[in-house]
Amino acid sequence: MTVSITDVARAAGVSASTVSRALRGRPGVSEEVRAQIAAVAAQLGYIASRSASSLASGRTYTIGVVAPYIGRWFFGTVLDAAEQVFSAAGYDVLLYNLGSPDARKRFFTSLPVRKRVDAVLSLLIPDPAETAALRSLGVPLAGTVGGARDGFTVVGIDDRAGAESAVRHLVNLGHRRIGMISGASGPLQWTTPIDRRQAYLDVLAEAGIEHDPALEADGGYTVEGGERAMTALLATSRPPTAVFAQSDEMAMGAMRALRRHRLTVPDDVSVVGFDDHELAEVVGLTTVSQPVAGQGAEAARLLLRQLDEPDAERPADKVRMPIRLVLRETTAPPNPRGPQ
């Protein structure tokens, strides 16, 4: 039924080893035999079985991609870009969607990628224990989003600089009561929310603004979370006149909450996001732009390079992509009549 290498060998009147050599472009086969074998193989519709070939050679031509929340714009976009790079290079992608703690645990305990992939790309840098598990696979590792990790090539941005530019923008407009919507309580342990928060604290301090813990709320990196967080901030005794949301999705949730409270953006409250979501321009959101697809593609390329040149020195542990503040319509000086 399914045609194997011996079928091709028989049909071409050669041995299986010659077919193997010919089809993979290895030396030691005369050009005419090679051409003839290629023709026969094409005609028979022969395709080498990956299982058999990786069992024999140890190479799988498959990359394991570990991603949290593929459905979110950010990770979906990173994944899309990375997959394109991999498949263009002839690699297949084994996808592991590790959003829930359950799925995460299942993955890291059974490690289904073992002996199945040539390398692993993690779209969110895993915690130390998980990192160790991945390292035990003995394959090249790369990642996006998060701090540096031993054994990992990570592509990211300068989160502190990005967040600083956002908060500083609000300070420069004259805001003094600046709230922050963060994603601190996520199930995952990563440095991004920490770095962005530190930048927020630093800029406030540098501007001589006293930090008010009541002005911080958790939005869990979702639209709904952002909405809840903003609602909570508005319920405080002295609501902020401006808000820095650690992601555009949370910023959009905040905008929804504000609208529901009949507050106008930016007249009553200014909002800055982070990411430059594809719909940020639609809602006129001022935000910190970062190359999202670019990070996925770059991480994929760096991983492939390690595969191609195993002896070459590992790329720098941490590659930084450029960011920039994009001014749109959700930020303005504070309203002299006050937020209410």
Add this chain to the structure above:
Amino acid sequence: MTVSITDVARAAGVSASTVSRALRGRPGVSEEVRAQIAAVAAQLGYIASRSASSLASGRTYTIGVVAPYIGRWFFGTVLDAAEQVFSAAGYDVLLYNLGSPDARKRFFTSLPVRKRVDAVLSLLIPDPAETAALRSLGVPLAGTVGGARDGFTVVGIDDRAGAESAVRHLVNLGHRRIGMISGASGPLQWTTPIDRRQAYLDVLAEAGIEHDPALEADGGYTVEGGERAMTALLATSRPPTAVFAQSDEMAMGAMRALRRHRLTVPDDVSVVGFDDHELAEVVGLTTVSQPVAGQGAEAARLLLRQLDEPDAERPADKVRMPIRLVLRETTAPPNPRGPQ
């Protein structure tokens, strides 16, 4: 270095086949031996090689998922849901992102999933030739989005009914010049845009409104495309007072174009979308809601069922999920002073 089944067998003082049986929960192993083997395997950190196991058994415990544009909200969400179902059932997912014609061609000519997957889920029903290629794999097939295909279990919605409810809503509000932004020119051949367009034509006819081809524009299912399409519609001699966009992303693009033209939604122009994108509520978009994650999960479940009960009759060729019109703030009666 890497521990194999014989290592476990030796350490446990049994044969390799017993280890295999024990670890996979097959009958014919005493409970105490099974427990002892499990302990030894765990202690050694043994995990069966998928390549070897699928080579020997023919089963791969892997599902091939073919998706266009993973980065888009719709497909990302469908993929996310499907992956969760698969991985919860112990299956891995091989992802093929077939957005570009190039990637598509590469995939369907070399068919890298051959001998590598137990089943295939296509998030967008492929064209007839591609369908035939998939059928040649000889594995169960399922899909979302698109018309019925022989050999395919497809989960979808009633596109005509959905589009009809959207356009009829505009008609009922009193609109007579109703534009449509479609996604006709995509590289893919699928029935969705055709069905939605037909519904648009039907409702116009039923309302006694003459169809004006100048009121149709292509938005390619993207935000930018929607913006361009709306801009084109506004440039016509008699612009529409309402627009039906075949996707929320195009609707949001249209809203951006309107805002740039200093036109107000819905006072100057009403807009209806399709999908109920996660951000539709943020921008107050009236739209046709469909269970996006639900379709992915359902298609995945139907596929798994075929795998579990190969002899059972195939599920209905076409499963229809419910839809409903969600009224928000982008639609209103036409402005008596006219659109300009």
Add this chain to the structure above:
DNA sequence: CTGTTAGCGCGTTCAC
């Protein structure tokens, strides 16, 4: 219940 014997389909030595 358990061990032995054969492959699964291919890549990789070796010989020639």
Add this chain to the structure above:
DNA sequence: GTGAACGCGCTAACAG
């Protein structure tokens, strides 16, 4: 330049 033999790690069929 080409073929024969072996092994990758595992599962399945057959003995016992």
